Amino acid sequence: MDHGMDALPQTAEPTEARASAQWAWALIQHRQTILPKRLTDPGPDVSQLDLIFRAAAAAPDHRELVPWRFVIIPMTARGRLAQVFADSLLERDPSATPEQLTDARDKAFRGPLLLLAVVRTGSPGDEIPACERLLSAGCAIQNMLLMATAMGFASALTGGKALQSPGLGALFALAPDEQAVCFVSLGTAVRSKSARQRPEPSRFVSFLAADS
Ligand SMILES: Cc1cc2nc3c(=O)[nH]c(=O)nc-3n(C[C@H](O)[C@H](O)[C@H](O)COP(=O)(O)O)c2cc1C
Numbered sequence: 294m295d296h297g298m299d300a301l302p303q304t305a306e307p308t309e310a311r312a313s314a315q316w317a318w319a320l321i322q323h324r325q326t327i328l329p330k331r332l333t334d335p336g337p338d339v340s341q342l343d344l345i346f347r348a349a350a351a352a353p354d355h356r357e358l359v360p361w362r363f364v365i366i367p368m369t370a371r372g373r374l375a376q377v378f379a380d381s382l383l384e385r386d387p388s389a390t391p392e393q394l395t396d397a398r399d400k401a402f403r404g405p406l407l408l409l410a411v412v413r414t415g416s417p418g419d420e421i422p423a424c425e426r427l428l429s430a431g432c433a434i435q436n437m438l439l440m441a442t443a444m445g446f447a448s449a450l451t452g453g454k455a456l457q458s459p460g461l462g463a464l465f466a467l468a469p470d471e472q473a474v475c476f477v478s479l480g481t482a483v484r485s486k487s488a489r490q491r492p493e494p495s496r497f498v499s500f501l502a503a504d505s
Pocket of ligand 1: 324325326327328450451452453474475489
């Protein structure tokens with residue numbers, strides 16, 4: 294767990310800086326995907342969820358556009374989402390079996406807290422392009438996941454082809470310049486999972502060649 298800690302900068306308050314970095318490292322390492330089918334009650338309560346959304350609001354956001362939003366999908370609304378999942382499967386595969394349709398519907402009911410993340414990707418030529426808006430959304434979502442982790446909740450992001458379906462767009466009243474990017478599920482892990490091996494920085498870090 295102390296991996297990399299020796300590289301910490303020596304500041305005026307070395308002990309405090311080290312403790313903060315260790316805390317942040319432990320939190321980041323602790324977050325892992327626990328899929329919605331393995332999430333149970335309790336999920337965050339109203340005040341915990343408020344803090345989780347405030348963590349989202351701390352994301353970097355060029356020009357402060359707030360180009361993302363989250364729709365809470367309470368249990369009382371999951372039936373319509375289940376229908377969208379089933380309809381979307383049938384559109385893609387008209388020969389889907391009743392079991393496959395039941396599986397598709399069941400996904401809508403998993404996880405005590407379910408959110409849809411929506412990004413306003415904008416139009417070509419906008420000063421803040423879609424890639425920056427999507428990155429900002431990713432930062433907001435990671436802030437939420439880390440805050441939820443700090444509170445003891447488990448979490449997952451899920452995608453799927455239904456996100457692009459016309460039925461989902463209609464259910465969530467997506468504007469023409471909005472995209473549904475993923476679902477965010479939060480709850481309590483049914484059981485713990487072993488930590489995933491993380492890639493070494495050498496796999497994703499390089500130097501730009503020196504000026505000639
Ligand atoms: C936008 C997004 C969508 C995802 N959708 C799914 C999904 O539909 N099903 C799934 O099993 N995992 C999904 N994942 C989770 C990844 O599979 C998971 O993050 C990855 O395996 C790494 O595991 P970790 O989160 O525990 O580090 C998604 C992740 C992201 C970022």
